[in-house]
Amino acid sequence: IPSIANTMLPPILKEMTLLGYHYEVFIISESQIIEQQFYLDEHDIGFAQDIKQGSICILKEPYCAVVPINYPLAEKNMITINDLLNVPLILPDKKSDIRKSFEQFLNNHNYRPDSFIEVSQNDPPIISFIEAGMGVTILPKLLINNLPNNVKAVEILDKDFYRTVNLLSNSSK
Secondary structure (H helix, E strand, O other): OHHHHHHOHHHHHHHHHHOOOOOOOOOOOOHHHHHHHHHHOOOOEEEEEOOOOOOEEEEEEEEEEEEEOOOHHHHOOEEOHHHHOOOOEEEEOOOOHHHHHHHHHHHHOOOOOOOEEEEOOOHHHHHHHHHOOOOEEEEEHHHOOOOOOOEEEEEEOOOOOEEEEEEEEOOOO
């Protein structure tokens, strides 16, 4: 998935290259597709989000709300999902792992946000809307490193709202 490819994969591939391994990397934006293709093809490993069966959880991480710096939520160090239910949300489309995780959490707790804007791509367009003061989005903590100065990430503290990054492997090694 792109968040792993962007943050965790480069040092892994660098080390594999130094050890003499040859590899092909496929970056796919939806974990469901990764899981389907993984079990159909002859891949050695794969990284996907929130896969329950046949994988090893290598990372459990919280989500953060990304808010304009002048928004009232930006004054807080931590928030809950309840804080997000009355603000305009800017969310990736329904295919996105982030959106699926968020909607599953909302459904499990019978929450319904007031309003949201759906964007078909994740980072650049969504962050532009946040910078313009049009609302708030959610991102895994791993993805908040390079945010513009006029937005802030605030950790969401709800024990049931997090993502897992899972390792799929066709090898016992």
